[in-house]
Structure formats: structure tokens, C-alpha cells
Amino acid sequence: MPHDPHAPWTGTPMADEAVDELLDTAGWGVLSLAADDEPYSLPISFGYDGDAVYFAFLRMREGSRKSAFVADGKTARLLVTDVRARFDWRSVAVAGPVEPVDSGDDDWETLLSVLEENPWFSSAFEGASRVEGVRGWRLDPETTHGLQVRPNRG
Numbered sequence: 001m002p003h004d005p006h007a008p009w010t011g012t013p014m015a016d017e018a019v020d021e022l023l024d025t026a027g028w029g030v031l032s033l034a035a036d037d038e039p040y041s042l043p044i045s046f047g048y049d050g051d052a053v054y055f056a057f058l059r060m061r062e063g064s065r066k067s068a069f070v071a072d073g074k075t076a077r078l079l080v081t082d083v084r085a086r087f088d089w090r091s092v093a094v095a096g097p098v099e100p101v102d103s104g105d106d107d108w109e110t111l112l113s114v115l116e117e118n119p120w121f122s123s124a125f126e127g128a129s130r131v132e133g134v135r136g137w138r139l140d141p142e143t144t145h146g147l148q149v150r151p152n153r154g
Contacts, residue, residue, distance in 0.1 A: 014090065014146030022080060022092050022146065023048040027120035029080035031055070031139075033069040033098075040069045046078070047114025053078055053094060053139040054101065054111040073097055076139055090148040094141045101136035111136045 004012070014022075032041040046055040057066060070076070076098045083089040101107045 009149075011089075011091070011147030011149050014092070014148050018090070018148070019092050019144055019146040020048075020050060022082060022090055023053070023094070024050070026080045026082060027118040029078045032077045032079070034074070035069050040065065042066065044078075045115075045118060045120040047111070047116075047118045049110055049114050052141065054107075054114050054136065055139075056111065056115065056134050056136045058134055070098055070137060073099065075142070078139060085151075087149050088151050090146065090150075092144065092146040094139060094144050096140045096142040098137050098139050101138050103134075103136075107138055108136060111138070 004010075027047075028043060028045050030041050031044045032039060034040065044055045046053050048054070057070075074097065075095055078094045079091065080094070081089065081091045101111050
């Protein structure tokens, strides 16, 4: 394969194992949603179980902007980055539909479990089944794409 002279700036594809490792350890990213032609992005803390991305919101009121954007079930994109230096970074983009996870669903325990393992996640959610107003969500990846620039470590 020919050498890409732009790779130090644009990155090279990550192996599937490296993508999973970043999703498993990063714990936070930027979730981007859209309604009609209006984009909406917000930082989130999330957990990953190897198949899906789970996250939760506190005090998500009906009719709120966040509620309107996330509840439509359209494709969302999560961008997760690990930037250590100008030429030492990784990023993963995950895209797919977002579905609610309610406290009575089979996935609720999975949501709580992966979020408890996430160091960025607030310990207030550990008892999420008792916290009024917590809404859980699952992003089911349809596409996952990772790029990285890693310094020579020879």
C-alpha cells in the first residue's frame, strides 16, 4: 500500500479491537442529533458493552430541546476522542439509531452496569432506579469508524 503523506494530519484507520478499546475506556464523547435541518450536539458520559453505547440524562422534561432531538429515533452520531498531542490522537465515530431504555426493560441493568464501570459517570446514577427523572438511552451502532495518528514507538 502506498505511503499517505497526509496521514500525520488525517490519520489512518483503526483496527476493530482498537475501536472497541477506545469506546470501552473513554467514557465521554459528543453526541450529535438533528431535527429537520437543525443540528444539536452535547457532551455525554456513556458506557459501552461491546455491542451498544448506553447513556442517561437527568431531569429530561417532556418538550425540552434535548427530549425533542433524542426521542425521534433517527440516526445519531457519537464522536469519541483521545488527544494526547498534535500527532498522537485517536477518534471514533459511531452512528446509529437511539432508542429509549426504560427502568422495566431488559437493557436497564446493562445500562446501569456499563455506566457504573465508567469513571466519568456520576455516582448519583448508581441508584438510578430510585432517581426520579432519569432517562436511559441505547445507541445501536450501524457504522463505526476510527482514525488515529500514533507516534513511532520503535
